[in-house]
Amino acid sequence: MFRKDLVSYDPLDKFFDIREDFDNVIRDFMRGFRELVPGRGVYPLMDVKEDESKYTVTVEIPGIDKKDIKLKMKDNTLYLEGEKKEETKEKGESYIRVERSYGNFRRTVTFDSQVDASKVKAEFKNGVLTVILPKVEKEKPKEIEVEVK
Numbered sequence: 001m002f003r004k005d006l007v008s009y010d011p012l013d014k015f016f017d018i019r020e021d022f023d024n025v026i027r028d029f030m031r032g033f034r035e036l037v038p039g040r041g042v043y044p045l046m047d048v049k050e051d052e053s054k055y056t057v058t059v060e061i062p063g064i065d066k067k068d069i070k071l072k073m074k075d076n077t078l079y080l081e082g083e084k085k086e087e088t089k090e091k092g093e094s095y096i097r098v099e100r101s102y103g104n105f106r107r108t109v110t111f112d113s114q115v116d117a118s119k120v121k122a123e124f125k126n127g128v129l130t131v132i133l134p135k136v137e138k139e140k141p142k143e144i145e146v147e148v149k
Contacts, residue, residue: 043101044080048109055111055133062127063100069129073117077110078131 049056057078061069064084072079086102089095114136122131 044105044107046107046109053135055115055135057109057131057133059107059129059131060127061129064127066124069124071122071131073115073120076115077108078133080107080129081105
């Protein structure tokens with residue numbers, strides 16, 4: 001006969017519940033901290049693709065003027081710097097909620113294959129920066145003819 005009123009007890013269940021509660025507290029604290037810190041900066045999202053001949057870096061940076069973006073190549077590393085400026089408030093306006101980030105940002109990407117820095121091209125359209133970084137062409141093996149004497 002099986003008793004339905006018996007419940008199995010695992011002491012680790014309480015530990016996992018406490019862990020989950022602690023994770024939620026830390027997550028909520030960090031969310032609140034990010035909202036309270038003015039000028040905390042922005043961290044634009046970036047994709048990096050590779051094919052046989054080039055790398056393509058795509059960065060989402062809406063609300064930024066082209067003149068506020070700086071790109072540099074040094075030692076096979078792409079440096080992206082910029083600033084997202086906060087909009088000025090009109091007289092009599094006040095914010096109810098501010099979720100967008102403002103401030104300076106910097107991203108770097110180091111590539112495995114050698115990039116031909118002289119051929120790098122960048123395009124900024126509709127808030128998306130696309131950087132094309134051609135790879136240095138590898139030297140093809142040269143066949144050497146063997147002479148018979």
